Amino acid sequence: xxxxxxxxxxxxxxxxxxxxxxxxxxxxxxxxxxxxxxxxxxxxxxxxxxxxxxxxxxxxxxxxxxxxxxxxxxxxxxxxxxxxxxxxxxxxxxxxxxxxxxxxxxxxxxxxxxxxxxxxxxxxxxxxxxxxxxxxxxxxxxxxxxxxxxxxxxxxxxxxxxxxxxxxxxxxxxxxxxxxxxxxxxxxxxxxxxxxxxxxxxxxxxxxxxxxxxxxxxxxxxxxxxxxxxxxxxxxxxxxxxxxxxxxxxxxxxxxxxxxxxxxxxxxxxxxxxxxxxxxxxxxxxxxxxxxxxxxxxxxxxxxxxxxxxxxxxxxxxxxxxxxxxxxxxxxxxxxxxxxxxxxxxxxxxxxxxxxxxxxxxxxxxxxxxxxxxxxxxxxxxxxxxxxxxxxxxxxxxxxxxxxxxxxxxxxxxxxxxxxxxxxxxxxxxxxxxxxxxxxxxxxxxxxxxxxxxxxxxxxxxxxxxxxxxxxxxxxxxxxxxxxxxxxxxxxxxxxxxxxxxxxxxxxxxxxxxxxxxxxxxxxxxxxxxxxxxxxxxxxxxxxxxxxxxxxxxxxxxxxxxxxxxxxxxxxxxxxxxxxxxxxxxxxxxxxxxxxxxx
Ligand code: DGT
Ligand code: CA
Ligand code: CA
Ligand code: ZN
Numbered sequence: 001x002x003x004x005x006x007x008x009x010x011x012x013x014x015x016x017x018x019x020x021x022x023x024x025x026x027x028x029x030x031x032x033x034x035x036x037x038x039x040x041x042x043x044x045x046x047x048x049x050x051x052x053x054x055x056x057x058x059x060x061x062x063x064x065x066x067x068x069x070x071x072x073x074x075x076x077x078x079x080x081x082x083x084x085x086x087x088x089x090x091x092x093x094x095x096x097x098x099x100x101x102x103x104x105x106x107x108x109x110x111x112x113x114x115x116x117x118x119x120x121x122x123x124x125x126x127x128x129x130x131x132x133x134x135x136x137x138x139x140x141x142x143x144x145x146x147x148x149x150x151x152x153x154x155x156x157x158x159x160x161x162x163x164x165x166x167x168x169x170x171x172x173x174x175x176x177x178x179x180x181x182x183x184x185x186x187x188x189x190x191x192x193x194x195x196x197x198x199x200x201x202x203x204x205x206x207x208x209x210x211x212x213x214x215x216x217x218x219x220x221x222x223x224x225x226x227x228x229x230x231x232x233x234x235x236x237x238x239x240x241x242x243x244x245x246x247x248x249x250x251x252x253x254x255x256x257x258x259x260x261x262x263x264x265x266x267x268x269x270x271x272x273x274x275x276x277x278x279x280x281x282x283x284x285x286x287x288x289x290x291x292x293x294x295x296x297x298x299x300x301x302x303x304x305x306x307x308x309x310x311x312x313x314x315x316x317x318x319x320x321x322x323x324x325x326x327x328x329x330x331x332x333x334x335x336x337x338x339x340x341x342x343x344x345x346x347x348x349x350x351x352x353x354x355x356x357x358x359x360x361x362x363x364x365x366x367x368x369x370x371x372x373x374x375x376x377x378x379x380x381x382x383x384x385x386x387x388x389x390x391x392x393x394x395x396x397x398x399x400x401x402x403x404x405x406x407x408x409x410x411x412x413x414x415x416x417x418x419x420x421x422x423x424x425x426x427x428x429x430x431x432x433x434x435x436x437x438x439x440x441x442x443x444x445x446x447x448x449x450x451x452x453x454x455x456x457x458x459x460x461x462x463x464x465x466x467x468x469x470x471x472x473x474x475x476x477x478x479x480x481x482x483x484x485x486x487x488x489x490x491x492x493x494x495x496x497x498x499x500x501x502x503x504x505x506x507x508x509x510x511x512x513x514x515x516x517x518x519x520x521x522x523x524x525x526x527x528x529x530x531x532x533x534x535x536x537x538x539x540x541x542x543x544x545x546x547x548x549x550x551x552x553x554x555x556x557x558x559x560x561x562x563x564x565x566x567x568x569x570x571x572x573x574x575x576x577x578x579x580x581x582x583x584x585x586x587x588x589x590x591x592x593x594x595x596x597x598x599x
Contacts, residue, residue, distance in 0.1 A: 001070045001071060001074040002377060003037060003040070004377055006037060006070045006071060007034045007038045009070060009076065009079055010030050010033050010037065010067075011031070011034045013079055013082060014027050014030035014031045014034065014101070015094065016082050016083065016086055017101070018100065018102050019102075019104055020082075020085070020086065020105070021105055021109075029060050029063065030063070032059075033060065033067070036056055036057060036059050037056075037059065038408070039408065040056065044071065045071070048071060053067060053068065087115075089114045089115035089118070090108060090114055092115075093113075093116060096116075096119075096142055097141070098138065098141050098142065098145065099145075106133075107119060107122070107128070110131060111131070119146065120143065120146045120147075123142055123143040123146070126139070128142060148505065152502035152503065153237065154195065155194065155195055155502060156236065156238050156502075157192075157194075157501060157531045157532065158187065158190065158191060158531060158571070159531030160236070160531070161187055161194035161197060164218070164238055164240075165187055165199075165240075168197075168199065168216070168240070169181060169199065171212070172201055172209070172212070172213070175203075175208065175209060176208075177205035177208040177209050178202070178203050178209060179201075179202040179247050179250075180202040181200070181201045182199070182254050183198065183199055183200075184198040184200050184254055184258040184259075185198035185257060185258065185259060186260075189258065189341055189343055189344070189575075190341040190572070190574065190575050191575075192534045192537070192538070192572065194238075196238065196239040196241060197238065197240035197241070198241050198242075198243075198257045198258075199242040199243070200243050200245065200253050200254045201244045202245060203247075204246060204247075206227045206244035207227055210225060210230045210244065213230055216232070219232045219234060220232075220233055223239070228243060228244060229242065229244075230242050248282075248320060248321070249280075249282060250324075251324055251325050251326055251328060251329050252278075252280055252281060252329065253280050253281075254326060256280035257280065259343065260343055260344050260345055261345070262344065262345020263345045263348065266345055266349050267333065270333050270349060272286065274333065276319075282316075282320045283319055283320065283329075285315060285316050285319075336353050336354050338351070338354065339574070341571065341575040342354070342577070344575075355579055356580065357573075357578065358553075358573045358574060358580045358582075358583045359570065359574075359580075362583075362586045363392070363553065363570065363586065364392055364393050364394065364585060364586065364587065364588060364589070364592075365392040365393055365394035365395055365396070365585060365589075365592070366395065366552075366554060366557075366563065366566050366585055367436065367438065367461070367526075367554050367584070368396060368398045368438070368440060368492070368526060368554030368556050369383060369395065369398060369555060369558075370397070370398070370400065370440075370558045371399055373410060373414070373418055374399035374400040374404070374409055375400060375404075375558060376558045377558060378560050380397065380421060380422060380425050380435060381425065381430060381431070382560055383397065383557070383560060383563075384425070384430070384431040385431065385560075387431075387433045388432055388433045390563060390564075392433060393432075394433060394434040394435070394436060394589050394592060395434075395435055396435075396436040396438050396460075396461065397435060397437065398439055398462075398463045399418065400440055401415070401439055401440065401441040401442050401451050403442035403444060403450045403468065404440075404442055404467050409450075410439070411451075412454075415439055415451060415455050415459070416455060418437065419437045419459060422435050422436075422437040423437070434589055436460040436461060436592075437458075438460055438463060438491075439456070439459055439462050440463045440494055441462050441464050442466075442468065443480060443481060443484040445472070445480065446480065446483075447482075447483030447484055448483070449464065449484060449489070453489065457489065460596055461492065461599075462489050462490060462491050463491065463526065464484045464485075464487075464490050464492070465494030465495060466480070466494075466498055466507070467498075470498060470507040471507075472508070473508065474508035477507055477508055477509045478509050478510040478514060481493065482513065482517045485517045485521050485523045486517065486521055490521070491523065491596065492523065492524040492525070492526050492554075493514070493523060493524070493525045494526055494528065495533050495535040495536075496509065496514060496526075496535060496536050497509060497535050497536070497537070498535070499535050500532050501532050502532075503532070506535075511536070511540050515540065515543075515544045515547065515549055516547075519548060522598075522599055525544070525550075525552075526551070526552045526553070526554040527541070527552070527553050527554065527572050527573055527576075528554055528556050528569070529555045529556065529565045529567075530555065530556045530562070530565055530568075531565055531568045533556070534568060537572075538572045538573075538575035540576075541577065541578060542577050544576075545577045545578050545582060546577075548582075550582055550584060551573060551576075551582055552583070552584045552585060553566055553569035553585050555569065566585075
């Protein structure tokens, strides 16, 4: 376990001890230990080796052994037993914003609640507001926290859903019985969150496919098993539907179950206007009144009598035969092949041609990443090596500024020192990747910046972000961010709404005004590609792209593995309709240097 993970365990132990009402000195020992370890300058392994961990101020004797164990094995019996000794409902309550160990303990002791449902009921009955130190406002906040949490629990991050879907799709494609297999639904449309997975398979041996699908090791529960459709639920709560169709229906089924619903409605209307009815089973001439549903045995089409019926049935069969792919289907309705990520029923059927969308292989580097100087876990050299392995030509580092003290943010002096280190690194020839010296500078409550102008001028570029005072009014927050955008040192605006998908709602801000200010000041807005953020949202990019706003895809990596998240950012850029011209990451090194210089 690395240092930062150990810090998290110590912090969690402190919260659990609070929850159990343990001795405050003991609790403080873990909090102090976590702080001491977090700010430790020297090498942890060397300290352990030399037996000197206990001499670090803040790390008491009781913690030395625990830290060493976590470092060596990643496990700690004391921690596991502590977690097991607390009711799971109480641990869940800790995930409600504003509830820490002490408060959860009081709710438990004084109201007897030990589940989220119980807490919700207590809020609804006004019992929480009546508790000393809570009040009406905090009751409302807890209640809305629980309600958001319930809604959140029904969806999953795209990144996690893809990780579950990928091996299933690969497995399906290897089955002998499977002719074609695709993932459909919101996953295929690259939505930021996914409700459930949808797989479409072409096969004439559905039972073999269903048997394989429902007997996967990762399946926790089979909720339906038939020869056309099966559904399963995985450990994480994520569910998946699998539909098996004959090869002749594959394109129709894939298109239908890719959705979105709104897109399907528009497609059906377009088909109707041309005299056809379109469904997941195929397309039929309307005057035939046909129905291709398999369980209806050919349906009403069967009941059409006489020569005319036979003739139109023949024509329908011919159309059906010529449509083997989605591209054929779109062409049949005189449409270009609309990529799944644009199928949201937001006017995509009016497109006469599909604009070029940015793609993963066009990305030449990324800009907003952290190192061990603030809260990242890799050094400059390690990050550069990882970027080189990804085939990139440049990498922007942007550690936190001082106001983000919990992230060990840099003050002016440390920023300038880091600039020196980056210059030396670039000069050393250690890596073919050029490192850009940047900062993720806090936008303070009044819109001023967290570092001196002279410091900001010494950087290649600067990302400005809001990390505090989320509760401002919309007007105040908008003015605050626009003030930062107007500062001459600002190159990019970081995660413009502060949302954490399925965890925290965006703060109030008028993005239309922010977008206009960014364009007027030639400031870039990032797509924060961390799968938890994906901020700015693609819905806003659709409009912003038309107005000419420039974008940067920023993984906000805190470890080398995090750089990979840039792919999630590319997805959102595509969904937002952005082409390579509007994405700074698609420029070569000279192009990026020029942009920074001109800004
Ligand atoms: P999700 O799972 O909530 O993230 O979103 P989707 O889009 O994957 O929705 P899902 O799984 O309920 O259904 C997959 C697709 O099937 C959906 O995008 C469109 C199609 N579909 C499902 N139900 C309906 C419906 O009632 N009408 C129409 N037109 N299409 C539907
Ligand atoms: Ca779905
Ligand atoms: Ca579904
Ligand atoms: Zn940030």
